[in-house]
């Protein structure tokens with residue numbers, strides 16, 4: 001089989017999306033130029049369904065759909081969704097599905113610590129069984145101006161908050177991705193601020209839309225989506241939705257997130273979707289609906305304004321948009 005191995009800066013123009021271009025430029029400048037992109041051919045992806053049978057929570061799928069959250073557009077094709085990902089831990093290519101199969105998702109322990117009543121650790125399956133799962137249809141808007149619509153399975157993050165019992169003095173929750181340079185080649189890129197970290201205010205984490213994802217399309221999530229536990233905050237740009245979480249750390253200091261640490265002028269802490277606030281290098285006015293060839297106007301808070309606008313009252317002076 002003739003697998004073409006490309007370097008990060010040789011990826012075809014149509015795939016050179018903005019987060020990508022930034023990383024490729026950094027890679028060229030830095031000493032660690034090597035294997036930024038794994039260069040996996042798209043058609044080589046996805047034999048991963050085999051591993052689903054081993055998922056200890058497989059009996060919970062498909063989870064009952066929560067009909068409250070409706071869409072204004074069709075669901076993205078499952079194959080499209082599973083073969084076009086951002087998971088820089090495995091490389092900067094969109095076609096990291098195959099590379100991400102190296103991730104070991106069981107056993108998987110989640111640590112809850114910092115400003116909580118009592119720090120603890122819990123296995124992901126115990127957590128999932130304790131809180132239960134449902135299905136929600138959400139839009140997802142990447143800061144790179146493309147979007148998908150995804151049937152997620154998982155649970156409202158407020159359920160984890162009830163277990164975590166943050167102290168009244170905690171203001172933020174900082175979430176961390178696993179760190180394993182042997183498994184995840186992207187994490188060997190020394191100029192990137194690993195582990196991938198994201199954060200929410202306590203009010204955002206408790207919000208009804210804030211969802212911890214365990215599955216997609218009625219099945220446990222393929223690894224490339226950030227199995228076994230990732231975030232979905234649908235009114236913010238996709239980079240807030242941290243994958244493969246191992247730690248929820250409660251703190252009174254605003255977390256220095258991965259993208260903000262890398263380039264604060266381009267990626268902020270709040271990262272709420274706003275078509276009127278352009279990214280320094282491109283417009284956010286419209287988005288490509290992946291798999292349709294269509295562009296549509298982007299909507300403030302990605303269409304979830306009626307749910308979340310109140311969260312930001314009095315914060316107008318903050319840089320609320322990425």
Ligand SMILES: Nc1nc2c(c(=O)[nH]1)N[C@H]1C(S)=C(S)[C@@H](COP(=O)(O)O)O[C@H]1N2
Nearest residue numbers: 085086087088142177196225238239241243
């Ligand atoms: N750990 C980790 N989480 C991450 C990323 C990443 O590179 N590493 N990329 C983010 C970005 S930029 C996006 S758009 C979404 C993509 O999620 P998807 O591949 O499931 O569509 O994951 C986010 N979470």
Ligand SMILES: [Mo]
Nearest residue numbers: 142143238239
């Ligand atoms: Mo993104």
